Amino acid sequence: MPERIEIVTGDITRLAVDAIVNAASSSLLGGGGVDGAIHRAAGPELLAECRTLNGCPTGEARLTKGYRLPARHVIHTVGPVWHGGKQGEPELLRSCYRNCFAIARQQGFSSVAFPAISTGVYRYPLLEACRIAVEEARAALAENPKLKKVYFVAFSDEAQRAYQDAFQEVRS
Numbered sequence: 316m317p318e319r320i321e322i323v324t325g326d327i328t329r330l331a332v333d334a335i336v337n338a339a340s341s342s343l344l345g346g347g348g349v350d351g352a353i354h355r356a357a358g359p360e361l362l363a364e365c366r367t368l369n370g371c372p373t374g375e376a377r378l379t380k381g382y383r384l385p386a387r388h389v390i391h392t393v394g395p396v397w398h399g400g401k402q403g404e405p406e407l408l409r410s411c412y413r414n415c416f417a418i419a420r421q422q423g424f425s426s427v428a429f430p431a432i433s434t435g436v437y438r439y440p441l442l443e444a445c446r447i448a449v450e451e452a453r454a455a456l457a458e459n460p461k462l463k464k465v466y467f468v469a470f471s472d473e474a475q476r477a478y479q480d481a482f483q484e485v486r487s
């Protein structure tokens with residue numbers, strides 16, 4: 316595994332990084348899963364800032380502060396709902412990662428942590444999602460020397476295995 320990419324297990328809201336990524340809904344007004352956890356940990360100021368953003372289309376990303384989180388910022392991105400894979404889902408998921416990395420580059424962030432976007436409520440198959448995540452992280456790291464660390468947060472054993480398998484494939 317390249318040393319600038321690390322798979323970690325547990326709760327993304329505990330990570331003290333420049334930005335954690337939120338798998339949000341297009342309203343940006345909160346929800347369940349990792350979105351709910353991030354809003355609970357960040358406090359009501361996060362929702363107040365999100366209200367000013369007027370939502371976010373699928374595949375795009377928006378930046379807020381991190382408020383009570385140990386992370387300094389939150390990059391909110393809206394992954395695609397999985398409908399079988401022939402309705403542009405891979406391109407939209409790739410676009411989420413690219414737009415998050417573009418914000419990280421614009422802001423000069425050195426550390427960013429991602430949940431497995433779209434793989435919960437939105438039902439995107441884990442291994443396919445992890446492949447896209449790993450490919451885009453490698454591309455972003457190759458062109459952004461200021462970015463020192465990308466964390467992929469696995470919230471289950473299955474997710475951890477999927478990230479590891481995706482790494483093996485990309486490296487071989």
Ligand code: AR6
Nearest residue numbers: 326327338340346347348349350352433434435436437470
């Ligand atoms: N830390 C890290 N990963 C987590 C955490 C956590 N605290 N909690 C869940 N995960 P999901 P989606 C993992 O459903 O599929 C929301 O309601 C989880 O195991 O949070 O993109 C939004 O408002 C899974 O692997 O996001 C949207 O409406 C991954 O995070 C919708 O769900 C993503 O699962 C977005 O669905």
